[in-house]
Amino acid sequence: MNDFMDSLPEAAQAYLEDRRLDEVECIISDLPGIARGKAVPASKFAKQDYFHLPDSIFFQTITGDWGEAAGEEGFIERDMILKPDMSTATAAPWTGDWTLQVIHDAYDRKNDVIPYAPRNVLKRVVDLYHKQGWDPVVAPEMEFFLVAKNTDPAKKIEPMMGRSGRPAAARQAYSMTAVDEFGPVIDDIYDFAEAQGFEIDGITQEGGAGQLEINLRHGDPVKLADEVFFFKRLIREAALRHDCFATFMAKPIADEPGSAMHIHHSVIDMETGENLFSGPQGGETDAFFHFIGGLQTYLPSAIAVLAPYVNSYRRYVRDHAAPINLAWGRDNRTTGIRIPISGPSARRVENRLAGMDCNPYLGIAASLACGYLGLMEEKRAGPSFKGDAYEDETDLPRVMGDALDLFENAEALHEVLHPDFARVYSIIKRTEYEEFLQVISPWEREHLLLNV
DSSP states (O other): OHHHHHTSOHHHHHHTTTSOOOEEEEEEEOTTOOEEEEEEEHHHHTTOSOEEEEGGGGSBOTTSOBOSOSOTTOSOOOEEEEEEOGGGOEEOTTSSSOEEEEEEEEEOTTSOBOTTSHHHHHHHHHHHHHHTTEEEEEEEEEEEEEEEOOOOTTSOOOBOBOTTSSBOOSSOTTOHHHHHHTHHHHHHHHHHHHHHTOOEEEEEEOSSTTEEEEEEOOBOHHHHHHHHHHHHHHHHHHHHTTTEEEEOOSSOSTTSOOOBOOEEEEEEETTTOOBTTBOTTSOBOHHHHHHHHHHHHHHHHHHHHHSOSGGGGGSOOSSTTOOOSOOEEETOTTSSEEEOSOOGGGOOEEEOOOBTTSOHHHHHHHHHHHHHHHHHHTOOOOOOOOSOGGGSOOOSOOSHHHHHHHHHTOHHHHHHHOHHHHHHHHHHHHHHHHHHHTOOOHHHHHHHTTTO
C-alpha cells in the first residue's frame, strides 16, 4: 500500500495526508463523456494492475439504448482490459469518505488499444503530431449554466435562484455582481478544483442567465481533456450541494446564448521549442495559415463530433457570439475561427465551433485532426474576414442528419481519428438521431394538431 501511495500525484497525496484512503473509483469516458467504471476498496486497487468492463459501453446511446456497432462477430460484449493511468489519480472531494478517481485506458486481450475509446482517439491524434516533430498545445474554455432543479422533462429549464432571492439575470456578461450571485457554488468549485490539483485561469459571467465560463491554462491535449472530463463531474457535484443543476447542454434555454467549449490551439516545434505559428521575426508562418486552412476545409465534416446532439445545432444562430461560419479573423468573435490578440510566442488559433456538450477527448481530437490535415496537406487559409462575419454565408451543417452525412464521407478525417472509431461513432449517432425523430415535440402538437 505504501508503494501505491508513493505513486500518486502530489495533489492526491496532499489530499490524503494523515487520512486513510477508503475507495478508488476506476473510471473511463464513454462516447458521450459519461464516467463509466467500478468503485473498489483501496486495498484491492493497490493489488490490481487492471480490471474488466465490456466493450459494449461504447455502443450505448445517450438514452441508454444500443447501436448495432459491435462488428462482424456480433454483440457478444467482449471484456476489455482497463489499465490505470496513475498520473490522473485525483480526489473525489464531494464523497462522504476519502475517495480517489483514476482514469483508465482501454486495451483488448492482445494488448492493442481499443480504437473507439475516446481517450485513445485523442492519444492517436497527438501521436501523429509527435511523429512530425510537433507538440500540440490546447487551452479549452468551458461554458455552462447553473439552473433551477428540473425533474420534469416537459417543463422548461429556468435559471437558478441567486443568493439575493431573485432568478439569475441574463445580459450581464462579465458582471462581478452576477458572479457573486452564485458565490456559494463557485466557492465549492474552487475548493473541489484545489483538492483535485487543477488550476483555474479564471471564472466569468457569460451572457446567459446563470451562464458561467471557466478558463483552463494551456497545456498537453490529453491532460486538458482529462481535466475537462473531471471538471464536468466536479461542477455538477458543486451545484447539487446548493439545490441547483449544472448543465452542459449546448442550448438549454430558448432565447439565451448557447454554451461552447472554445479550443485554443498552438503547435510547438519539438526540436527548437518555438511556436510553429511564428517565424524568427515574429511574423505569421505558412504553418499558421495551413492550420487555419485545415480547420476551414475539414471542420464541416467534424461538426458531428463537435456538435454531437440535435440540441447542439440550436446554438448555431446569429448573434450571442455564436459561430455560424468558417471565416477567420483577428480578434473577431463573429467568426468561427478567431485569432486572439497575443505576442508571437503565444500566437494561437481559437476554434469556436465546439459545443460544451461534446466529449472533451473527441472534441479536442477532432479539432486537432482538422489542423493536422491542414498542416500535412498545406491547405491555404482564405483571406481574413474584417467586419461583421454574421453577414457571411455559412457552410456549416444546420441539423444532425446533414452533419452525419458529411462525417460519414470524410475518409481523410477517418484515417486520422481511426476508421473503426468513425464506424462506431457514426452508427451510435445515427441510432440516437433516429430515436429523436420518433419523438413528437410540444411545438408540433400545438401548431399542427388542429391547423394542418
